Amino acid sequence: VTGTSVGDRIGVAVTIPPLQEFVQRVGGDLVDVTVIVSQGDPHESRLTSGQVKAVAEAEMYAKVGSGIEFELLQLDDLLETNKDIVLVDCSEGVELIPMDGEHNGESGSPDPHIWMSPPNAAIMVRNICDGLVRLDPENRDYYLANRDTYIQELEDLDGRIRQSLAGVSKRTFMVYHPSLGYFAAEYGLTMLSVEEGGKEPTGDLTRTIEQAKENDITVVFTSPLSDPRPAEVIASAIRGEVRYIDPLAADYISNMRAFLDTLLEALE
Amino acid sequence: MGREVVRLEDVWVRYDGVPVLEGVDLTVEDDDFLGIIGPNGGGKTTLLKVILGLVRPARGKVWVMGKPPRMSRHEVGYVSQHSLFDPDFPASVWDVVLMGRLGRAGLFKPYSRTDKQKAEDALKTVGMLDHRERQIGRLSGGEQQRVFIARALVTEPKLMLLDEPTASVDPAMQTEFYELLENLKQRMAIVLVSHDISAVSVYVSKIACLNHQLFYHGSEEIAPEVLEATYKCPVQMIAHGTVPHRVLKEH
Amino acid sequence: MGREVVRLEDVWVRYDGVPVLEGVDLTVEDDDFLGIIGPNGGGKTTLLKVILGLVRPARGKVWVMGKPPRMSRHEVGYVSQHSLFDPDFPASVWDVVLMGRLGRAGLFKPYSRTDKQKAEDALKTVGMLDHRERQIGRLSGGEQQRVFIARALVTEPKLMLLDEPTASVDPAMQTEFYELLENLKQRMAIVLVSHDISAVSVYVSKIACLNHQLFYHGSEEIAPEVLEATYKCPVQMIAHGTVPHRVLKEH
């Protein structure tokens, strides 16, 4: 849990760090954002007393809404501490896609990583803005102006990604944790992933290695949230390298830009 | 003359295939005070456990008060050779003595007034009533032994089985203890296992020697040859030449 | 007459504040065969442990071969009262006997040819050479005891401490064992703790009675009064009236 609400600013609690930038950019000086799952994996459910305090003190809660395990399991309990809170579901209007079919198709649950596609991020920002306006109609114009500025930046990012990828012929990349499903779908790429359901990799690492070789993969992306060693095993088997991508970074736009650069290198 | 309280017929016990009791026949009547002597590993403790139904013989029949041993346990008192317990165990003397009433009180029920009265009487008998609140592990070995005897007494047994009850008791206390037995033997049959041939020969009314097989001597004198057969060695080693006589009773 | 191998001066030992040895003075010379008798808990085992340096006295001085006990351990052989070990332990008779050479062989080094030769001799002495490959836990109690005696012998001790070595040994084996001691006493000083007053009085050359205090009798006869003082009870209980005499030696 990071951040605290001070003075008469609106306290907003959000589930994951990228939402912090979304809310902060829309709310500007009028909001104070607290990230609930700032440490650890939102795919696990670890409720701490800090989170309890943060939610109790917030006026608005922005949830991802796409079926992140933490929200599925803990959010109802958390919100119980604050019955008057304004709950914003950021995924409203986002078209959910099923989890990476090859591995997890049978469970049929949606891929929760909606924010990793900038157009989805724009939808989420709109939802957040609507929530802030509902809560604080007096500053409606301020919020709308901020929203539009930020959405413009997101659109720039989107354009830049499309442009950069336009000339690239290699369209397949590999990531340890399948967090880039929406990104791949949006930009016509194919994501190969290693991990299944957050469990330790097993002997099917060999299949993944073969897959990587077939697709001429040279970079394995992984996140700081995952055990680096399986990615290293694959990278060394294909004589490639491991690159880090943090799907949970708080500085969303610059993080995505940096990711784009490494992705381009990987697709060379 | 008395009523038969224990009857063993051709009892065999093996541990891991090694026979410990070999065709033991034994009869104890309700006015008997039977002493059992024999070398280490001769099967004395095992014999008592057979009578208690703790060890089932491989062959042979056992009756206690005319019933199978496990049916008549509540009429049998037992003081075991080793009371292995944790010296820090959170139980008082009183708790321990009351355990003797477990079989009478019955599952799920608390101890009755009678149970407590009997426990008090038994503690008085062994002279430990003053120590009833003491933690059992904090008593000396001899005091503990008295408590265990009291625990065996409260069952109001018709048969009392004592397995080397004086081994951890000092000689002064031993004398007292044998005097206690002198009283008890009016009320119940007693079987006493002991290495202390002299004490046994002084106090008991019958002697049996056990070394896998039982040499039962009823109330006759024990001839040196019998002892030799039991211990399989010159008797001199055990009782330095002079076999304990009945005569010692008059000491 | 002989050289002094053990000297205790005013040794006190307390466990948790309770005195177990009270001002014990003792001298053992290199041709002594000292028997120590005394009631349970009298402190016999403790006294041996003091001589071995396993228990440090609260007060008093101890010399073994003129040195502190821990310095002269390699010249002392010891057979303990209880050899507590796991019957499934993966060690052969040979392994166990060689342990007696640990102090001589030194850390980090394997056993030498001499060590192995001594072990063989010791096993021959106790008549267990044929069993050298057997697993120790699979031997009978008496056989195990012989192995432990061999283990004590291979240290080539000048002083042998035996703590109730015949307790788990049957009478037949006991006789053999005492005959073995008869031979050994030519070569070393022996201290034998035993409850078996008769055996002690038959074989030993000096007797001491230990009941917290030590009543050391040199090589004189033990008077009944002395035994009474030691055991704090009528001697009749222990030896039915007739105190074991030296006379028994002639049996």
Place this chain on the structure above:
Amino acid sequence: MLDALQYDFMRNAVAAGVLAAVACGIIGVYVVVKRVVFISGGIAHASFGGVGLGYLVGLSPILGAALFSLASALGMGLVTRRTRLPEDTAIGIMWAIGMAMGIIFIGLAPGYVPDLFSYLFGNILTVPFSDLVLMIALDAVIVVTVVLLYKEFLALSFDEEFGAVVGVPVERLYLLLLCLIALTVVVLIRVVGIILVIALLTIPAAVARQLTHDMKKMMVLATVLGALFAFFGLWLSYEFDVASGATIILLGGAAMLASFGFSGLRRVSGREAIVPADGGQRQDRR
């Protein structure tokens, strides 16, 4: 802390702490005096197999844990009593096999296993009301059983052989006791997790033992101590935003060290001398 108590689930957490303290106070005393700490630990770890099975077949993991812990209680009871396997080896192996089964089951289960961590390490903050009801029921079972069979359990713990002689069905009672331990483990999993259950069973009883020689008083004291550890552990973890189960255990551990340090000091100063010089392998009079 007091302001936190306005929230339902904080009150639930406190209630869960107290209910757990009752179970571990009463059963923990038996665990400590009958020296079945490792059997209890084994039961707790084996229950992980049930958690995994729950995920795999879509059952409630806590139900799976209850099944596995009861089965392993009976298994360990019978194996350690009826066979000649060295007890520590047998328990250690069953312990690890239960855990390994859990891991395999979880690996086979579809999708994410999000609250695995909470089964391993517990989270008193997320005890749902339904679990409180379960805990009350289990506490009631434990209390009623122990009240009805107090004297038998005392005899069982003190001297099984004599118990058998006077006609107490010791083996069945022993298995019953292990089953009660299994139920307690299930109750405690929510609070401190599988891995730390062993501590909550042991620490309050071990501290209580330092303070009294009477088993009934020990149970009451252990319950009170357990409730105090739970309450203040919760408070500390709330104030410092750290894991609650671990804080409860560390608090208990500190209390334990304090009480043993204290009685240790008393003992050292009381004994005057006697250093069991090296090789004086501690002789357990048991």
Place this chain on the structure above:
Amino acid sequence: MLDALQYDFMRNAVAAGVLAAVACGIIGVYVVVKRVVFISGGIAHASFGGVGLGYLVGLSPILGAALFSLASALGMGLVTRRTRLPEDTAIGIMWAIGMAMGIIFIGLAPGYVPDLFSYLFGNILTVPFSDLVLMIALDAVIVVTVVLLYKEFLALSFDEEFGAVVGVPVERLYLLLLCLIALTVVVLIRVVGIILVIALLTIPAAVARQLTHDMKKMMVLATVLGALFAFFGLWLSYEFDVASGATIILLGGAAMLASFGFSGLRRVSGREAIVPADGGQRQDRR
């Protein structure tokens, strides 16, 4: 499987399995015959505190684990030998406190703790080459120490008192043995994880004990068995796509049950009768 061996990581895994088997074969024999299964389990779990500390202060977690496991080895050795705390209670408490410290440290550590689970459950498939070097070094330490002190460790395990009498520094050797166990635990953590270490230490030695009475042969056999369990466990886990550490343990467990079942049967048919009727609390001759 054979085709899988073309991959580096599979070859590393096999090598890690064999290196682990050497450590656990040799040290496991001492663990089993000296009956320190639970002390070993305690050391393993306490090492989790070091993993947490590593994350907290930015040290290598495996180094932290090594420090904590050595410290807890010495701590448990001294506490169980020098104090009068009941051994099971003392070990259980230290065990849980180590774990609880790990959890708290990890909670306090900044950022993510990515491979927590791999410390708990291990993953032989991702053992990097650098770890293999570490394992070779530790195996060398273990083998050299045991070769040099074989006769002393034998005496220590068999009869400490006599060892002391003939002048072996038993306490120091005992602590050294516990430290070797601690090192072994560190080696094994990569392979099967903290929670399953106890099994890999115990199972091969326990099975080997069924087959021989000679300690040296036991060590060789346990090593061979451990390597076989690791190899075939790896194979099975590869074929069926399940967790490798857990599969290795389950395979060992099955072998164990088979061997004990077999010797149990032999024993039952040999004994003819004697059922220790209820109350015949198993009398450990130890």
